[in-house]
Amino acid sequence: MSPAQIADLDNAVVEMVHEIARGARAAGRELALLTRAQKDAALLAMADAIDAQVSDVVAANGEDIARGQANGMAVNLIDRLTLDEDRVRAVADALRDVAGLADPVGEIVRGSTLANGLRMRQVRVPMGVVGMIYEARPNVTVDAAGLGVKSGNAVILRGGSAAASTNAALVNIMRASMVSSGLPANSINLLTEGGRDAGRALMTARGLVDLVIPRGGASLIQTVVTESTVPVIETGIGNCHVYVDASADIDMATKIVVNSKTHRTSVCNAAESLLVHEDIAEAVVPGIMAQFAAAGVTVHGDEMMLKYAEAAGATGVAITDEDDDTEFLSLDISARVVPHLDAAIAHVQEHTSGHTEAIVTSDLGSSTTWVNQIDAAAVLVNASTRFTDGGEFGFGAEIGISTQKLHARGPMALPELTTTKWVVEGNGQIR
């Protein structure tokens, strides 16, 4: 946003957000100095506190559900919003998992002694204050708070209004628990008021907020990326392709394509586009289409692909230019036959969202060319696109999947919530 637009925001809301950010900043300074043992103890206490008040959380969640139903919210969104006692306990357990992870703060990334005797080291330190703007699922509230505490950052959370009561209940429990642990309540902050201007005040609080991470649909992310003046990490749009090379193993290709598309459709690492080399299409596509038919996949295909879909009894619709750029997040896939590897690469270069791009091949040259020429957060060979995930990568936690090139690319975990500083020690060196 430009200075003029920022000036148009509701002053009272901006001042409220800045006051919260100043409190977070002070809390962040305390968090930055904690040992891992202190942070882990606070996380375990927060988990216990949530377990102890599970019925309060479920009751607050009931208010959100009732409001959602009254507003005609879709059934699948109601389901994402719903927390029963088991789900609340799972949310608390996630905090215990975070306590078990290594602390990135204090890690020495590199270091050396210069010719003049200066000893220098680049050390991981917390960002300071991290803003998080996200949509429905209330577990993100607890995950973000937990990863914040562990990485020594204060967090300012701006959740979706649909989960307002649940988020407030969870944050109240966590803040009270922090105080019981002798730590500042303002380590964990929730923006509950101020409407859209509160989110905008958060995105433009330069100098008070160090980083904003949006998590949600394409329009939320687009808004944050274009309007924020605080540095942003763009997450999660995945128009992921699977390319089946001429040399691919038929059975492997079929399994990877079907798994990438149908294992879970609402996630950013699901495949949205299938490309098949024309030399192998006759051998591999009928089997894929049969499984697509069984799974209820709608194929947005070119002429060849529609022919195979029809033969297998799968639903087919003629592909449009827009389909090539669409993240369906549903049982839909765009599908094209391509004449050669270079055509597949050119297609991906034009339509990739920079998330995950997979090839299935048994040819070393094709694999190498794919890995070298595809520019994405994750480039896969002979594996399902569903593996691009902080948990699958062994990070133990995930704050989102970055699709930008600055700072973090791919699944982000604790180290990506830190920055570094150079510590330089001498004994009187001057220039």
Place this chain on the structure above:
Amino acid sequence: MSPAQIADLDNAVVEMVHEIARGARAAGRELALLTRAQKDAALLAMADAIDAQVSDVVAANGEDIARGQANGMAVNLIDRLTLDEDRVRAVADALRDVAGLADPVGEIVRGSTLANGLRMRQVRVPMGVVGMIYEARPNVTVDAAGLGVKSGNAVILRGGSAAASTNAALVNIMRASMVSSGLPANSINLLTEGGRDAGRALMTARGLVDLVIPRGGASLIQTVVTESTVPVIETGIGNCHVYVDASADIDMATKIVVNSKTHRTSVCNAAESLLVHEDIAEAVVPGIMAQFAAAGVTVHGDEMMLKYAEAAGATGVAITDEDDDTEFLSLDISARVVPHLDAAIAHVQEHTSGHTEAIVTSDLGSSTTWVNQIDAAAVLVNASTRFTDGGEFGFGAEIGISTQKLHARGPMALPELTTTKWVVEGNGQIR
């Protein structure tokens, strides 16, 4: 900038910049695949080409100088703009130095094999297209182009209008040399037309430009940071402090303070503020003031500091609140006596620009507290602030000094012009 503001830009200028960016993007894809040997050969050829056409560059520079003089440009700016034959040869030599540096592209940052057999590695790759917006000095044009080629990035340069003829001459030579080396001319691009809208079109070319780096004064950087929708790395504002602790060695403190302030005043790592513990003020400040008097430093001091300045014959003016936040870039320094280390840290936390903050101390506790509690790109103990520099750090080159926390913090060299991608190789793994 908001979509509405972007829509207000001159359409022809936006299309011109986007056309250049598309050309750069295509060139970047070629650069990304080059070996180090190919890139080094191209850099050496560029250096030879500049040497061979040194008189053309000097002649073009003469046009800029004549225009500057006609426009009443200040003498120090004319000096920064001026290239004689020796300076041009030094600019060419800088390209040879870059050729001698290690290639960051292809470095494996981390990697492992997962339990399911997936082999993953995080590999450094070029950003793609890097935009650079900068002011007077024409050597930045060649440095940025050279670091771009070496790191496999295409660059789009937007230099100051004062150096337009010199920049055009240098870029023409480098583009022709790239073609002679069999590489795309569009690796190196200069925005020569379109006025302010061209810079704005560059900053908002999301999807075509991967990163914008502003280098120049505070107002240029502020404009780019607030208006860009392309990711930005903020550089170079340095309101650097030196704090002399109660336990400091008097001679060491004097040398470090004087060197930090007077070694070179126009640079971002020069000291702009002096804080002295009250217990050592009587012992250390008179000697510092005597050297400030000799060097012609104006002291913006509190009551105590003005007393010492007067006694030593140094020029003193009463400090204002604004002085505490001012990057003077001149023979001026703000100076205060503080009651204890915590007061010094609180002052720095409030007024730091996050560049370089130095303590002079012989007390281990003070040193540790300073290093832990000061949040800046570089935290120094017993060394001059002037050491925060890519060359001094041993990086061999510098594209700027980042004062932000995302992606790069402190001096940036070749690795900071790269991003990473995850390469994941399997043999049919699905979830």
